[in-house]
Amino acid sequence: MNNLKESMKAIASKVDAKLNELLKSPDTKEKLIFEAMRYSALSGGKRLRPFLVMTSSSLFNVKEDYALRVAAALEMIHCYSLIHDDLPAMDDDDLRRGQPTNHKKYDEATAILAGDSLLTKAFEVLADEKTHHDPLVRCSLVKALAKASGANGMVGGQVLDIMAEDSEMNLDDIIRLQGLKTGCLISFACEAGAILGNADEKDKHSLLNYSRNLGLAFQIADDILDTEGDAELVGKAVGKDAEAGKATFVSLLGLENARQKASDLVVQASKQLDTFGDKADLLKKVADFVVKRNY
Numbered sequence: 001m002n003n004l005k006e007s008m009k010a011i012a013s014k015v016d017a018k019l020n021e022l023l024k025s026p027d028t029k030e031k032l033i034f035e036a037m038r039y040s041a042l043s044g045g046k047r048l049r050p051f052l053v054m055t056s057s058s059l060f061n062v063k064e065d066y067a068l069r070v071a072a073a074l075e076m077i078h079c080y081s082l083i084h085d086d087l088p089a090m091d092d093d094d095l096r097r098g099q100p101t102n103h104k105k106y107d108e109a110t111a112i113l114a115g116d117s118l119l120t121k122a123f124e125v126l127a128d129e130k131t132h133h134d135p136l137v138r139c140s141l142v143k144a145l146a147k148a149s150g151a152n153g154m155v156g157g158q159v160l161d162i163m164a165e166d167s168e169m170n171l172d173d174i175i176r177l178q179g180l181k182t183g184c185l186i187s188f189a190c191e192a193g194a195i196l197g198n199a200d201e202k203d204k205h206s207l208l209n210y211s212r213n214l215g216l217a218f219q220i221a222d223d224i225l226d227t228e229g230d231a232e233l234v235g236k237a238v239g240k241d242a243e244a245g246k247a248t249f250v251s252l253l254g255l256e257n258a259r260q261k262a263s264d265l266v267v268q269a270s271k272q273l274d275t276f277g278d279k280a281d282l283l284k285k286v287a288d289f290v291v292k293r294n295y
């Protein structure tokens with residue numbers, strides 16, 4: 001685990017530096033929006049998705065700066081989703097990553113616009129020739145990230161999540177909801193390495209299967225943290241799903257079965273990577289971290 005923690009830290013600091021560069025604020029009247037974007041994008045977090053972009057890219061010897069730009073773009077999308085998810089119209093949260101949420105620090109209009117501009121900036125970064133010399137690769141990245149974040153992906157999952165407050169959900173419903181809401185971005189993170197590295201179909205398929213198992217394990221772990229996690233460590237309010245009467249993996253499976261399911265998924269995820277040999281060690285270790293984390 002130690003070498004995983006060190007690698008996660010090293011990648012997080014490179015991603016922070018890239019975000020800092022890409023979100024440089026101009027000295028103009030509207031610089032408030034850059035401040036609000038930077039407030040959320042540079043506020044810590046595990047940087048799990050960027051880590052997956054970097055480690056999946058390293059399987060295919062992708063140039064580090066190409067991968068870093070994609071990692072930063074993906075984190076911008078993730079941060080936009082957190083800002084909008086915290087708004088009063090959605091989850092109405094006051095705390096994120098241990099800090100006041102964007103609309104608490106600024107105001108609702110600024111938070112909506114900060115989310116919007118992180119979303120659009122991400123695609124500006126992907127389309128830039130600095131992200132890959134081949135325009136077809138850049139186009140594939142744009143298409144894959146748009147699909148993963150939009151109505152067929154994360155936004156679709158968020159819609160199901162909102163509807164879940166007023167409807168009965170079974171295990172298959174939750175798996176579909178979470179697969180869209182959080183799974184699609186996690187899958188994109190792994191797919192990005194394969195796209196950047198022009199991987200063959202077999203390797204793409206292995207990474208996709210890995211990411212699907214990992215995404216589900218991540219969400220089960222998130223539900224477990226929401227049940228028994230420490231709000232201070234998690235950096236946000238816990239217990240909100242139970243309070244709202246929402247079905248979760250824990251409410252449907254029970255705590256012990258949920259834990260078992262998460263660790264089975266990690267085993268499944270890791271198996272998919274055997275084809276890559278030792279090069280996939282960090283991806284295997286991070287799957288284990290995802291279910292054992294306490295934040």
Ligand code: GRG
Pocket residue numbers: 044045046047048078080081082084085090097154155158181182222295
């Ligand atoms: C508002 C369009 C829109 C989408 C929102 C992904 C999402 C959909 C909302 C995020 C809210 C949330 C708490 C989801 C549960 C799983 C999740 C994505 C947790 C946060 O991700 P981490 O644990 O966070 O990777 P850090 O802070 O480490 O980046």
